[in-house]
Amino acid sequence: MSRLPAQADRPAGCQFRARAGSRTASMCHLNGGRGTTSSGTVFDIKKFSLHDGPGIRTTVFLKGCPLKCRWCHNPESQAPEPELVLRSGRCILCGECVSACTQGAVSRVNDSIVTNRHRCVACGACAAACYSGARETIGRPMTVEEVVEEVEQDLPFYEESGGGVTFSGGEPLLQAEFLLTALRACKERGIHTAVDTSGFCEWKTLSAVAEHVDLFLYDLRIMEDSKHREFTGVSNAGIIENLTLLSRGGHHITLRVPFVPGVSEDPENLAQMAAFAAGLRHVGEVNVLAYHRMGVEKYARLQRVYELDETEPPSERRLEEAARIFREFGLCTRVGGGARGND
Numbered sequence: 001m002s003r004l005p006a007q008a009d010r011p012a013g014c015q016f017r018a019r020a021g022s023r024t025a026s027m028c029h030l031n032g033g034r035g036t037t038s039s040g041t042v043f044d045i046k047k048f049s050l051h052d053g054p055g056i057r058t059t060v061f062l063k064g065c066p067l068k069c070r071w072c073h074n075p076e077s078q079a080p081e082p083e084l085v086l087r088s089g090r091c092i093l094c095g096e097c098v099s100a101c102t103q104g105a106v107s108r109v110n111d112s113i114v115t116n117r118h119r120c121v122a123c124g125a126c127a128a129a130c131y132s133g134a135r136e137t138i139g140r141p142m143t144v145e146e147v148v149e150e151v152e153q154d155l156p157f158y159e160e161s162g163g164g165v166t167f168s169g170g171e172p173l174l175q176a177e178f179l180l181t182a183l184r185a186c187k188e189r190g191i192h193t194a195v196d197t198s199g200f201c202e203w204k205t206l207s208a209v210a211e212h213v214d215l216f217l218y219d220l221r222i223m224e225d226s227k228h229r230e231f232t233g234v235s236n237a238g239i240i241e242n243l244t245l246l247s248r249g250g251h252h253i254t255l256r257v258p259f260v261p262g263v264s265e266d267p268e269n270l271a272q273m274a275a276f277a278a279g280l281r282h283v284g285e286v287n288v289l290a291y292h293r294m295g296v297e298k299y300a301r302l303q304r305v306y307e308l309d310e311t312e313p314p315s316e317r318r319l320e321e322a323a324r325i326f327r328e329f330g331l332c333t334r335v336g337g338g339a340r341g342n343d
């Protein structure tokens with residue numbers, strides 16, 4: 001889900017490298033009770049993406065994530081169910097939403113509109129009644145057929161550019177059955193597939209999906225488990241194990257490393273990560289992804305607190321220093337996303 005440089009920014013000579021050698025969350029699994037095999041909850045479909053894998057891509061964002069990364073720039077992706085977002089600056093105090101809500105979740109208090117999220121069931125009635133665009137529901141059910149129909153529209157661009165479809169999130173494996181069915185459908189149509197994942201799921205789920213995935217964009221955040229728990233809410237043990245197994249299975253992987261000041265930036269963490277990655281067989285590329293603040297306003301729209309409010313984006317120099325650590329371990333590395341794939 002990173003949004004960074006396009007192909008022109010890629011370092012020359014990077015090739016696929018085949019070498020020898022707190023809070024708890026439940027892991028994603030098949031038949032996890034979310035939706036059916038043919039319907040899932042999607043919160044966005046982005047066309048002409050250049051930053052979610054090789055070539056021109058359509059990125060399908062599935063809703064729901066078992067992690068709670070404190071720097072997450074898509075907080076609307078975290079809850080598995082649809083939810084209401086509010087842009088209070090657009091409100092003209094017409095009161096239409098108060099009348100539209102059958103749950104008693106919206107009320108006028110003095111000169112403002114107050115929404116009680118405990119009562120809200122995200123039905124969308126208030127958003128439909130709001131002419132100013134101050135209310136919106138994020139996340140909608142879609143069938144596999146609907147998703148694939150959208151993805152197929154850009155087949156000529158994929159063929160021309162070496163692109164395809166990327167399933168992202170949230171954590172796409174949280175809707176594993178839907179993802180599996182969608183991946184199969186895309187492969188049947190000859191579309192290159194990528195999955196952008198945290199890797200936080202049961203191995204049997206990941207392995208079932210993996211045979212239909214041409215490229216994994218696999219996030220690796222923090223190597224020290226206690227710190228990983230502190231900043232993401234979950235252990236990294238399964239994430240690291242799954243990554244190892246994927247690599248042993250010959251699956252193509254682009255590692256994505258978020259550079260978050262005060263969290264994952266320390267050279268020791270980066271060197272541990274690089275040493276681990278260098279021991280994997282099928283990591284074609286490492287992308288160092290800069291922390292940014294583009295999602296901060298979304299927290300207010302969801303009436304949530306952004307915990308890294310004091311954190312500033314890193315300089316290019318610090319990002320390059322981080323990339324150099326990975327290169328010193330023989331890994332093809334660059335700052336930014338837009339993976340070239342493992343061709």
Ligand code: SF4
Nearest residue numbers: 101120121123124126
């Ligand atoms: S989404 Fe539905 S339940 Fe929630 S505030 Fe709006 S009308 Fe009420």
Ligand code: SF4
Nearest residue numbers: 091092094095097130
């Ligand atoms: S319907 Fe929209 S503009 Fe009108 S009071 Fe509600 S939020 Fe404000």
